[in-house]
Amino acid sequence: MTSPLLESDPATAAAPAAAPLLSVDDLHLSAGARELVHGVSFDLAPGEAIGLVGESGSGKTLTCRAILGVPPPGVAVSGGTVRLAGDDVAHYTRRQWDRVRGPRIAAVFQDPASYLNPSLTVGRQLTEVLRVKNGLHRRVARARAVELLASMGLHRPEHVHDQYPYELSGGMLQRVLIAIAVSGDPDLLVADEATTALDVTVQAEVLDLIAALRAERRLSLLLVSHDLAVVAQLCDRVVVLRDGRVVESGPTRQVLDEPADPYTRALVADHREYGLDRLVAR
Numbered sequence: 236m237t238s239p240l241l242e243s244d245p246a247t248a249a250a251p252a253a254a255p256l257l258s259v260d261d262l263h264l265s266a267g268a269r270e271l272v273h274g275v276s277f278d279l280a281p282g283e284a285i286g287l288v289g290e291s292g293s294g295k296t297l298t299c300r301a302i303l304g305v306p307p308p309g310v311a312v313s314g315g316t317v318r319l320a321g322d323d324v325a326h327y328t329r330r331q332w333d334r335v336r337g338p339r340i341a342a343v344f345q346d347p348a349s350y351l352n353p354s355l356t357v358g359r360q361l362t363e364v365l366r367v368k369n370g371l372h373r374r375v376a377r378a379r380a381v382e383l384l385a386s387m388g389l390h391r392p393e394h395v396h397d398q399y400p401y402e403l404s405g406g407m408l409q410r411v412l413i414a415i416a417v418s419g420d421p422d423l424l425v426a427d428e429a430t431t432a433l434d435v436t437v438q439a440e441v442l443d444l445i446a447a448l449r450a451e452r453r454l455s456l457l458l459v460s461h462d463l464a465v466v467a468q469l470c471d472r473v474v475v476l477r478d479g480r481v482v483e484s485g486p487t488r489q490v491l492d493e494p495a496d497p498y499t500r501a502l503v504a505d506h507r508e509y510g511l512d513r514l515v516a517r
């Protein structure tokens with residue numbers, strides 16, 4: 236039993252662990268009678284970056300979409316909780332989500348073009364988000380939009396502001412989507428295969444941008460990637476999913492250097508030839 240004396244002595248009491256920013260507890264997701272995710276649990280501390288990995292179909296995207304309150308049509312949370320800064324958001328209404336998405340949680344996905352309106356300039360779309368979500372006046376929102384585009388490493392941001400999505404490359408579009416995602420100053424960014432479709436050089440630049448945003452904004456990150464090298468580069472911890480279940484989780488170095496589960500060992504072995512050793516050794 237702990238001594239009451241020790242408990243009350245500030246010199247000997249251990250510092251309390253920070254409350255998790257995101258806590259996924261025994262999450263079950265189902266499409267009708269078919270269960271697809273069978274009790275996934277993990278916590279993400281403020282400022283932490285977690286990588287969600289696993290083969291295609293292991294439940295990474297469904298888990299992220301449930302965390303974001305946008306499960307695909309026909310899929311619903313059938314058990315468990317998703318707590319964001321302590322609030323259980325798993326059954327939030329659309330109106331409740333409107334208050335959370337943007338200032339607390341935001342996301343970027345694989346195909347940025349499909350999230351933008353092709354007939355509006357990217358600046359107009361960013362400005363609209365700033366006006367609606369942050370209540371900025373049109374002129375102030377425009378200036379803020381240009382600033383945000385510049386801080387995403389986009390050169391000639393005034394010019395980019397007035398361009399249409401089809402005029403921009405994939406890497407530029409992903410930077411615009413990241414600008415939109417962070418425009419509400421969220422605590423948590425969910426990045427689901429956000430760099431997968433980009434060529435290697437551009438991918439590295441966008442990963443550097445995400446790393447810089449993490450440091451500058453104390454942004455927490457939930458990163459989904461089939462690419463363990465990307466996870467090794469950005470994440471503090473890794474959660475490995477297989478068939479809708481967590482098979483292993485822990486610090487990135489530990490999970491990738493000494494995987495405990497045979498499934499993780501096979502995943503890591505598959506990646507060796509793509510230079511994982513080099514990135515893990517950083």
Ligand SMILES: Nc1ncnc2c1ncn2[C@@H]1O[C@H](COP(=O)(O)OP(=O)(O)OP(=O)(O)O)[C@@H](O)[C@H]1O
Nearest residue numbers: 266271290291292293294295296297298307308310
């Ligand atoms: N809308 C849906 N209706 C029914 N089943 C679905 C739906 N979306 C996904 N699934 C199924 O749920 C399981 C998990 O899918 P999910 O998309 O989360 O996998 P993933 O790990 O993200 O895969 P990938 O890396 O290919 O994106 C798969 O068996 C998939 O077929």
